[in-house]
Amino acid sequence: MEVTCRCGWTTRGSKADIIATVQEHGRSAHQQEITPAEVRAIWRMADAPGPGRAGRTSGMDAAKK
Numbered sequence: 862m863e864v865t866c867r868c869g870w871t872t873r874g875s876k877a878d879i880i881a882t883v884q885e886h887g888r889s890a891h892q893q894e895i896t897p898a899e900v901r902a903i904w905r906m907a908d909a910p911g912p913g914r915a916g917r918t919s920g921m922d923a924a925k926k
């Protein structure tokens with residue numbers, strides 16, 4: 862599981878880890894409280910193959926499929 866914030870910041874880990882980490886990032890980087898539902902909306906976008914992700918590659922993700 863991997864999430865990319867709209868600012869370009871990325872985190873990965875289990876779902877529970879990501880919710881906690883993204884909420885912390887929202888507070889420290891955007892002065893914004895992010896709900897778990899919003900985190901899920903973000904990670905679905907980041908996980909879906911689509912035109913939005915082009916150009917960002919990470920070779921270590923090969924095993925994820």
Ligand SMILES: [Zn+2]
Pocket residue numbers: 866867868869870886890891
């Ligand atoms: Zn951000």
